Amino acid sequence: VxxxxxxxxxxxxxxxxxxxxxxxxxxxxxxxxxxxxxxxxxxxxxxxxxxxxxxxxxxxxxxxxxxxxxxxxxxxxxxxxxxxxxxxxxxxxxxxxxxxxxxxxxxxxxxxxxxxxxxxxxxxxxxxxxxxxxxxxxxxxxxxxxxxxxxxxxxxxxxxxxxxxxxxxxxxxxxxxxxxxxxxxxxxxxxxxxxxxxxxxxxxxxxxxxxxxxxxxxxxxxxxxxxxxxxxxxxxxxxxxxxxxxxxxxxxxxxxxxxxxxxxxxxxxxxxxxxxxxxxxxxxxxxxxxxxxxxxxxxxxxxxxxxxxxxxxxxxLHQFNESNLYKLNKYKPVSVYPQCKNDLSFWLPENQDIDSFSANDFYDIVRNVGGDIVEQISLVDKFKHPKTGKSSLCFRIVYRHMERTLTQAEVNEIHSKIAQSCVEQLEVTIR
Ligand code: FA5
Ligand code: MG
The missing domain is CATH 3.30.930.10 (Bira Bifunctional Protein; Domain 2)
Structure with missing residues (x-):
C-alpha cells in the first residue's frame, strides 16, 4: 500500500x-x-x-x-x-x-x-x-x-x-x-x-x-x-x-x-x-x-x-561557482526580503542570429529600467525555430528590494517597462 x-x-x-x-x-x-x-x-x-x-x-x-x-x-x-x-x-x-x-x-x-x-x-x-x-x-x-x-x-x-x-x-x-x-x-x-x-x-x-x-x-x-x-x-x-x-x-x-x-x-x-x-x-x-x-x-x-x-x-546559490575550485568567493550577505522571479521571452529580429545578440546590451537595458531591485539575470532558454529560422531567447530576471518586500504588481509594471525598452532598443518581438 x-x-x-x-x-x-x-x-x-x-x-x-x-x-x-x-x-x-x-x-x-x-x-x-x-x-x-x-x-x-x-x-x-x-x-x-x-x-x-x-x-x-x-x-x-x-x-x-x-x-x-x-x-x-x-x-x-x-x-x-x-x-x-x-x-x-x-x-x-x-x-x-x-x-x-x-x-x-x-x-x-x-x-x-x-x-x-x-x-x-x-x-x-x-x-x-x-x-x-x-x-x-x-x-x-x-x-x-x-x-x-x-x-x-x-x-x-x-x-x-x-x-x-x-x-x-x-x-x-x-x-x-x-x-x-x-x-x-x-x-x-x-x-x-x-x-x-x-x-x-x-x-x-x-x-x-x-x-x-x-x-x-x-x-x-x-x-x-x-x-x-x-x-x-x-x-x-x-x-x-x-x-x-x-x-x-x-x-x-x-x-x-x-x-x-x-x-x-x-x-x-x-x-x-x-x-x-x-x-x-x-x-x-x-x-x-x-x-x-x-x-x-x-x-x-x-x-x-x-x-x-x-x-x-x-x-x-549564485555566489558559488565550482568551475574554479581553488578561487573561492567569500559569501556576501543577501537581503532577507523575498525574491520575485519573472521570465522574459522574445524573438530576435529576422536575420539576427543568437550568436550576434549582445547579452550585455540586454543587461544594461534591464539595469537602466529596473535599477537596484534587479538581483540577477540568467539565460534560461534559447532556440531557433526550424521553419521560420527565427531565434528566440528567454531570460529570467530576479527582483529583490534590499529594504522592503516588493509586490508582484509593482514588479510586473517594471517588468513590462523592461520588455517595452527591449522592443524599442533591440527591435525584438515579445513572445
Ligand atoms: C562522529 O560523528 C564520528 N563518527 C567521527 C569519526 C569517524 C571518528 C571515524 C573516528 C573515526 P562527531 O559526532 O564528533 O564524530 O562528529 C564529527 C564531526 O561532524 C565534528 O567534528 C563536526 O565537524 C561535525 N559535526 C558534529 N555535529 C555537528 C552539528 N550539529 N552541526 C554541524 N557539524 C557537526
Ligand atoms: Mg565530536
Missing part, C-alpha cells in the same frame, strides 16, 4: 521512504519535515558550497594517494541511502548498548530497527566487507538538535578509512610487525568497551605494536593537517585533542583556531581491530576519520548561518 507520510506520521502504522515501506512503532520519531530532506543531496548539487568542499577534499585524497600507475587509491561513495539499521549505526561500531548517542532524544528513528544515519561511519563495515581498503563515504546525516546558526538537524559528513598492510607499513623491514606476538585472531573478542571505564589505553590497543600505531598515527595526522592547510592555507593554527570514540583507539580531534575560537573540525583514530576482524581483515592496521562539511564550508566561505546551506534562494 502506498501511503503518503506527508499527512500524519504517527496516525499511520507504516512509513514510506524511497520506495521502501517501514512499520512504525514506539521508537518512531521521524517527522515529515525531516523526511523532506532525504534525497536533496546538497553535497552533490552543482555549485553548492557543500559540493565544492566535497570536491576539494576528494581531490586532495586523489592527489595524496596514488598507485604505481598514478591512479587514485581512494574510492568515493556519496550516494548511499541515509536509512541504516541500528546495527550499522551503532552495534557494528562497538557503540555500547547504554551509550547516550543511541537515545531516542538524539536520533531520528524510523522504528526500533531503522534510523536515519547519525554519522557516515555507519557505512564503514559494509564498505570494508565489500573488499575496499581506501575509501571516502560522504552524505547527509541526521541528529535531533536545536536550530540555530551552528546547529541543524541535518548536516553532512565525510568519513574515510585507510587499511595498511604489514609490507606497506614497514616495507622490507622484517623486524617490525603490526601485531604483538601474543596477539591471536579471536572471533569472540567483538564486544563494546564501556566508555566510562578508566582502562582505555590512549597509547594503543593491546594487539598492536607501538611502532605500528605511531607510524599510522603519523600518517593520519600528516594527511589531515595537509588537508586543513589545503583548505585554509599554510598559516592556520591547529591542535590535536585526545578523545574517545567507541570505534577507534587511540582517538583524536583536530581543532582549528578560527576568529578567536578553537573549532573542532573532525574526529579520527586508529580503527578498533575487532571491527576489522569482524570484516575478515586480520593483517592490516587502519585509520579512520569523520569530518563535518558545513563547519569547513562556513570557514572557507565565511557563511554565517548553517541554515543558508538549505536555501534555494538564488541570491545565495
Amino acid at each position: 502506498r501511503r503518503s507520510y506527508k499527512t500524519n506520521v504517527s496516525a499511520q502504522n507504516t512509513l514510506e521512504i524511497r520506495n521502501n515501506v517501514y512499520q512504525t512503532d514506539e521508537w518512531t520519531n521521524i517527522t515529515p519535515k525531516i523526511l523532506s530532506y532525504i534525497g536533496l543531496n546538497k553535497h552533490l548539487q552543482k555549485n553548492h558550497p557543500l559540493s565544492i568542499i566535497r570536491q576539494r577534499i576528494v581531490n586532495y585524497f586523489y592527489r595524496s594517494y596514488t598507485n604505481s600507475r598514478g591512479n587514485p587509491l581512494f574510492s568515493v561513495h556519496d550516494k548511499i541511502c541515509p536509512v541504516v539499521t541500528v546495527q550499522q549505526n551503532f552495534d557494528n561500531l562497538l557503540v555500547p548498548a547504554d551509550h547516550p548517542s543511541r537515545a531516542k532524544s538524539d536520533c531520528y528513528y524510523i522504528n526500533k530497527h531503522y534510523l536515519l544515519r547519525a554519522h557516515t561511519t555507519a557505512h564503514q563495515i559494509e564498505l570494508i566487507k565489500s573488499g575496499l581498503d581506501n575509501f571516502l563515504a560522504v552524505g547527509d546525516v541526521y541528529r535531533r538538535d536545536e536550530i540555530d546558526s551552528t546547529h541543524y538537524p541535518v548536516f553532512h559528513q565525510l568519513d574515510a578509512v585507510r587499511l595498511i598492510s604489514q609490507d606497506k607499513l614497514f616495507g622490507n623491514n622484517l623486524d617490525l610487525h603490526i601485531f604483538e606476538s601474543s596477539y591471536k585472531v579471536n572471533p569472540s573478542s567483538f564486544s563494546p568497551i564501556n566508555s566510562s571505564s578508566k582502562c582505555i589505553d590512549q597509547s594503543k590497543q593491546p594487539c598492536h605494536t607501538l611502532e605500528a600505531v605511531k607510524l599510522t598515527e603519523h600518517e593520519l595526522k600528516t594527511i589531515l593537517l595537509g588537508l586543513a592547510k589545503d583548505l585554509f592555507g599554510n598559516n592556520i593554527e591547529h591542535r590535536w585533542i585526545d578523545t574517545y570514540f567507541p570505534f577507534t583507539q587511540p582517538s583524536w580531534e583536530l581543532e582549528i583556531y578560527y576568529k578567536g575560537n578553537w573549532m573542532e573540525v573532525l574526529g579520527c583514530g586508529i580503527m578498533r581491530h575487532e571491527i576489522l576482524e569482524s570484516c575478515g581483515v586480520t593483517n592490516s592496521i587502519g585509520y579512520a576519520f569523520g569530518l563535518g562539511l558545513e563547519r569547513l564550508a562556513m570557514v572557507l566561505f565565511d557563511i554565517p548561518d548553517i541554515r543558508l546551506f538549505w536555501s534555494n534562494d538564488t541570491g545565495f
Whole structure:
C-alpha cells in the first residue's frame, strides 16, 4: 500500500521512504519535515558550497594517494541511502548498548530497527566487507538538535578509512610487525568497551605494536593537517585533542583556531581491530576519520548561518561557482526580503542570429529600467525555430528590494517597462 507520510506520521502504522515501506512503532520519531530532506543531496548539487568542499577534499585524497600507475587509491561513495539499521549505526561500531548517542532524544528513528544515519561511519563495515581498503563515504546525516546558526538537524559528513598492510607499513623491514606476538585472531573478542571505564589505553590497543600505531598515527595526522592547510592555507593554527570514540583507539580531534575560537573540525583514530576482524581483515592496521562539511564550508566561505546551506534562494546559490575550485568567493550577505522571479521571452529580429545578440546590451537595458531591485539575470532558454529560422531567447530576471518586500504588481509594471525598452532598443518581438 502506498501511503503518503506527508499527512500524519504517527496516525499511520507504516512509513514510506524511497520506495521502501517501514512499520512504525514506539521508537518512531521521524517527522515529515525531516523526511523532506532525504534525497536533496546538497553535497552533490552543482555549485553548492557543500559540493565544492566535497570536491576539494576528494581531490586532495586523489592527489595524496596514488598507485604505481598514478591512479587514485581512494574510492568515493556519496550516494548511499541515509536509512541504516541500528546495527550499522551503532552495534557494528562497538557503540555500547547504554551509550547516550543511541537515545531516542538524539536520533531520528524510523522504528526500533531503522534510523536515519547519525554519522557516515555507519557505512564503514559494509564498505570494508565489500573488499575496499581506501575509501571516502560522504552524505547527509541526521541528529535531533536545536536550530540555530551552528546547529541543524541535518548536516553532512565525510568519513574515510585507510587499511595498511604489514609490507606497506614497514616495507622490507622484517623486524617490525603490526601485531604483538601474543596477539591471536579471536572471533569472540567483538564486544563494546564501556566508555566510562578508566582502562582505555590512549597509547594503543593491546594487539598492536607501538611502532605500528605511531607510524599510522603519523600518517593520519600528516594527511589531515595537509588537508586543513589545503583548505585554509599554510598559516592556520591547529591542535590535536585526545578523545574517545567507541570505534577507534587511540582517538583524536583536530581543532582549528578560527576568529578567536578553537573549532573542532573532525574526529579520527586508529580503527578498533575487532571491527576489522569482524570484516575478515586480520593483517592490516587502519585509520579512520569523520569530518563535518558545513563547519569547513562556513570557514572557507565565511557563511554565517548553517541554515543558508538549505536555501534555494538564488541570491545565495549564485555566489558559488565550482568551475574554479581553488578561487573561492567569500559569501556576501543577501537581503532577507523575498525574491520575485519573472521570465522574459522574445524573438530576435529576422536575420539576427543568437550568436550576434549582445547579452550585455540586454543587461544594461534591464539595469537602466529596473535599477537596484534587479538581483540577477540568467539565460534560461534559447532556440531557433526550424521553419521560420527565427531565434528566440528567454531570460529570467530576479527582483529583490534590499529594504522592503516588493509586490508582484509593482514588479510586473517594471517588468513590462523592461520588455517595452527591449522592443524599442533591440527591435525584438515579445513572445
Ligand atoms: C562522529 O560523528 C564520528 N563518527 C567521527 C569519526 C569517524 C571518528 C571515524 C573516528 C573515526 P562527531 O559526532 O564528533 O564524530 O562528529 C564529527 C564531526 O561532524 C565534528 O567534528 C563536526 O565537524 C561535525 N559535526 C558534529 N555535529 C555537528 C552539528 N550539529 N552541526 C554541524 N557539524 C557537526
Ligand atoms: Mg565530536
